[in-house]
Amino acid sequence: MNMLVNKDAFSNGQIDSKLWLCEELEQLGWASDLTYIYAGWYGVTAFLLLSRGKFHVYKIRSLDIDPTCQPVADTINENWVFKEWKFKAFTQDCNNFEGQYGDLVINTSTEHFDSMDWFTRLPKGTRVILQGNNMPHDDHVIHSNTLEDFVNTYPLSSIAYKGEKEFVYPDWKFTRYMLIGTI
Ligand SMILES: C[S@@+](CC[C@H](N)C(=O)[O-])C[C@H]1O[C@@H](n2cnc3c(N)ncnc32)[C@H](O)[C@@H]1O
Numbered sequence: 001m002n003m004l005v006n007k008d009a010f011s012n013g014q015i016d017s018k019l020w021l022c023e024e025l026e027q028l029g030w031a032s033d034l035t036y037i038y039a040g041w042y043g044v045t046a047f048l049l050l051s052r053g054k055f056h057v058y059k060i061r062s063l064d065i066d067p068t069c070q071p072v073a074d075t076i077n078e079n080w081v082f083k084e085w086k087f088k089a090f091t092q093d094c095n096n097f098e099g100q101y102g103d104l105v106i107n108t109s110t111e112h113f114d115s116m117d118w119f120t121r122l123p124k125g126t127r128v129i130l131q132g133n134n135m136p137h138d139d140h141v142i143h144s145n146t147l148e149d150f151v152n153t154y155p156l157s158s159i160a161y162k163g164e165k166e167f168v169y170p171d172w173k174f175t176r177y178m179l180i181g182t183i
Helices: 012-028 044-052 069-076 147-153
Strands: 031-038 056-064 087-091 104-107 127-133 158-168 173-182
Touching: 012 044, 012 127, 012 158, 012 173, 044 056, 044 069, 056 069, 069 087, 127 147, 147 158, 147 173
Parallel strands: 031 056, 031 104, 056 087, 104 127
Antiparallel strands: 127 173, 158 173
C-alpha cells in the first residue's frame, strides 16, 4: 500500500509537544481503560505513549475525520493493532461522535476544530488532555494568544496541569499550550 504522509507530523514542534504530553501525563500516575485520541492524525501520540510504556492504558482509539489518516496510524501502531486492537484508528468526525466515550480524551489538534461540539458532548467526569497554540495558520480555526486564553476556552471542573512550551527557530517561533484535567 502506498501512503503519502505529511512530514510535519514528525517535526520537532510536533514530536517534542507530544513527548511533553507523555511526560506530564506519566507524572500524574493516571491509568485508563479506554483512551480516545481525537484528531489523532497518524497516531504518533499513541505510538509514543505505548512505546514509553509508563502510562497504563488498556485500549487506545484514534479518531480522525481525514480518511487518509487511518491506514497510516494503523501502520505506525501495527505492533498494538496486532495485539487485539490495543490500538486502532478509525475515520470519524469527532464533533459527531456518539460511541462509547472513554475515560480519557486527548486532543492535541484543538486549533483545527471548527466547532466546540466535540468538547461539549463529553460526559462530566471525563479526563482530558488538550493542546493548542498561538501559531497563525490558514488551517487553524481557534487561536489562543495566551495560556489563560486557552484555559478559558475549555472550562474544566478541575485542573491537574496547565503549562506552555515555547518553540524558537531561526525564522519563527510559537508557543504550545497544554491543559490536563477533568470536565
Ligand atoms: C494537522 S493535524 C494535527 C496537528 C496537531 N498539532 C497534532 O498535535 O497532531 C490536525 C488534524 O485534525 C483533524 N481534524 C480536524 N477536524 C476534525 C474533526 N472534526 N474530527 C476529527 N478530526 C479532525 C484533521 O483531519 C487533521 O488530521
